[in-house]
Amino acid sequence: MWKLINDFSFGLFFWQIAILIVLILLLKKYAWGPILNSLNSREEGIKDALESAEKARIEMQNLKADNEKLLQDARAERDAILREAREMKEKVITDASEEAQKKADKIVAQAKESINLEKQAAMTELKNQVANLSIEIAEKVIRKELSDKKEQHAMIEKMIGNAKLN
Amino acid sequence: MRKKNIFNFFLGGLFILVSMNNMNGQENEHNDEAEEHGQEAHATAEEDGAVNTKEGIKEFVDHHLKDSHYFSFFADGEAGEHFGFPLPVILWDNGLKVFSASEFHYGEELAEIDGTHYKLYHTKIYKTDAEGTITYDERGFPANEKPLDFSITKNVIAMLTASLLLFLFFWGLARNYKKSKIPTGFGRILEPLVIYVRDDIAKPNIGPKYKKYMSLLLTVFFFILLLNLFGLTPLGINVTGNIAVTFGLALITFLIVQFSGNKHYWKHIFWMPGVPVPMKIVLMPIEILGMFTKPFALMIRLFANMTAGHVVVMSLLGLIFIFQNWIAGPTFFLFTIFISVIELLVAFLQAYIFTLLSALYIGMAVEDHADHPDDHSDDLPVV
Numbered sequence: 001m002w003k004l005i006n007d008f009s010f011g012l013f014f015w016q017i018a019i020l021i022v023l024i025l026l027l028k029k030y031a032w033g034p035i036l037n038s039l040n041s042r043e044e045g046i047k048d049a050l051e052s053a054e055k056a057r058i059e060m061q062n063l064k065a066d067n068e069k070l071l072q073d074a075r076a077e078r079d080a081i082l083r084e085a086r087e088m089k090e091k092v093i094t095d096a097s098e099e100a101q102k103k104a105d106k107i108v109a110q111a112k113e114s115i116n117l118e119k120q121a122a123m124t125e126l127k128n129q130v131a132n133l134s135i136e137i138a139e140k141v142i143r144k145e146l147s148d149k150k151e152q153h154a155m156i157e158k159m160i161g162n163a164k165l166n
Numbered sequence: 167m168r169k170k171n172i173f174n175f176f177l178g179g180l181f182i183l184v185s186m187n188n189m190n191g192q193e194n195e196h197n198d199e200a201e202e203h204g205q206e207a208h209a210t211a212e213e214d215g216a217v218n219t220k221e222g223i224k225e226f227v228d229h230h231l232k233d234s235h236y237f238s239f240f241a242d243g244e245a246g247e248h249f250g251f252p253l254p255v256i257l258w259d260n261g262l263k264v265f266s267a268s269e270f271h272y273g274e275e276l277a278e279i280d281g282t283h284y285k286l287y288h289t290k291i292y293k294t295d296a297e298g299t300i301t302y303d304e305r306g307f308p309a310n311e312k313p314l315d316f317s318i319t320k321n322v323i324a325m326l327t328a329s330l331l332l333f334l335f336f337w338g339l340a341r342n343y344k345k346s347k348i349p350t351g352f353g354r355i356l357e358p359l360v361i362y363v364r365d366d367i368a369k370p371n372i373g374p375k376y377k378k379y380m381s382l383l384l385t386v387f388f389f390i391l392l393l394n395l396f397g398l399t400p401l402g403i404n405v406t407g408n409i410a411v412t413f414g415l416a417l418i419t420f421l422i423v424q425f426s427g428n429k430h431y432w433k434h435i436f437w438m439p440g441v442p443v444p445m446k447i448v449l450m451p452i453e454i455l456g457m458f459t460k461p462f463a464l465m466i467r468l469f470a471n472m473t474a475g476h477v478v479v480m481s482l483l484g485l486i487f488i489f490q491n492w493i494a495g496p497t498f499f500l501f502t503i504f505i506s507v508i509e510l511l512v513a514f515l516q517a518y519i520f521t522l523l524s525a526l527y528i529g530m531a532v533e534d535h536a537d538h539p540d541d542h543s544d545d546l547p548v549v
Contacts, residue, residue, distance in 0.1 A: 019329055
């Protein structure tokens with residue numbers, strides 16, 4: 001203890017205090033102030049950058065979600081359009097075939113009708129020709145036998161009416 | 167003898183200054199015998215100046231721990247030669263007296279300045295008569311009158327060098343930030359330390375008012391750190407192991423703490439809230455004592471740690487010169503390296519602890535107690 005007190009050098013103490021105070025003031029002005037300010041501003045910058053990055057990330061996510069939704073909508077729309085087109089195609093095909101069927105039926109029906117008509121006409125003509133032929137034959141036959149043509153014709157008419165064709 | 171010489175050279179060069187008085191190997195300097203046979207012992211020591219005895223090494227270590235008026239790099243004890251340069255002596259003794267320490271011839275001669283004789287005795291300057299008589303008081307210390315010694319001693323040189331280096335380092339770092347936001351080169355080592363002091367010492371201990379004290383804490387931290395590291399170099403500097411230096415550092419902390427103390431701080435000292443009145447009266451002197459013990463502990467802790475480290479390293483090296491054989495040499499050399507590495511840790515640790523506790527004391531003085539008036543858990547004991 002006394003050795004320490006004996007060793008105590010006031011001069012060294014004086015210089016130490018003087019040097020340290022001058023050093024503190026000098027460093028404060030030329031070093032610590034600028035350094036701490038730069039560190040603070042850098043840290044603020046990093047904080048801001050991190051925050052904006054986070055914001056950007058969330059925005060990106062939103063954007064991505066939007067895109068996804070748009071894509072889904074587009075896909076759904078495409079599907080709908082395709083389905084419609086397919087339906088339309090089928091409908092067109094069905095309609096066309098129905099129409100064709102109808103037309104064909106109609107044509108067939110008309111053909112049948114005209115065939116019937118032709119047949120009828122042909123029948124009638126044939127009947128008439130047969131009748132005329134029969135009459136001519138009968139006239140020739142009966143002329144020999146009958147003198148009264150009129151009476152004979154009525155008799156033949158009556159006979160043809162009884163004789164059913166078909 | 168030649169080998170011894172080389173070792174001697176090595177010892178001085180590797181670790182610490184060999185100041186002139188160490189070489190003289192004086193023993194029992196404080197008793198009457200030394201007084202009577204002082205001159206004789208002096209003469210004997212000069213004949214056999216090698217540091218290879220127990221007493222010689224004790225002296226050597228003792229003088230290494232002290233300040234010096236010479237900046238010696240090493241000395242040849244046997245030849246009595248010193249390699250270094252004298253430093254200016256500035257005395258205040260009925261007027262300013264400035265002269266070179268070379269006047270003392272490493273303590274062998276008296277310096278006569280303006281008709282007054284001065285003697286350099288164990289690194290201190292005393293006023294003596296023309297014969298250089300030193301008288302001793304009852305404790306064995308020289309009783310001669312001491313002039314006020316403002317000399318630029320080795321420790322002052324070391325502190326100035328450290329200050330200059332610190333200024334260059336951190337001025338450089340500050341300018342570095344103007345160019346880029348990220349430091350380059352040596353600044354990459356300094357920046358984490360600055361951030362560490364701010365985030366792990368100042369902020370948690372002082373709280374929101376930490377900015378005001380950053381300059382003090384940073385300067386003190388790096389000042390102590392650099393001087394501690396200087397102490398590990400072979401230049402033989404022991405600044406932070408000097409009681410005057412640690413006293414100055416602790417005094418600054420003490421004054422800062424007292425001047426930043428708010429009313430809660432003073433109330434805690436003089437009229438502790440939340441305890442019965444008799445306890446308040448008992449606590450008052452304890453708290454007042456605590457005001458002084460805290461910086462006192464700071465002073466002693468740094469001083470004792472650094473001194474102890476230097477003593478251990480020097481003593482281990484000294485053992486090499488006592489044994490002087492091929493087993494002891496490498497063994498103690500390795501021991502010394504081991505202790506030196508520990509000392510490197512201690513250099514950082516002590517700078518950290520001094521700054522941390524300073525911050526803690528400042529924090530206690532400026533803390534706002536409004537939120538928890540009954541909480542005294544922050545009144546930590548002196549570590």
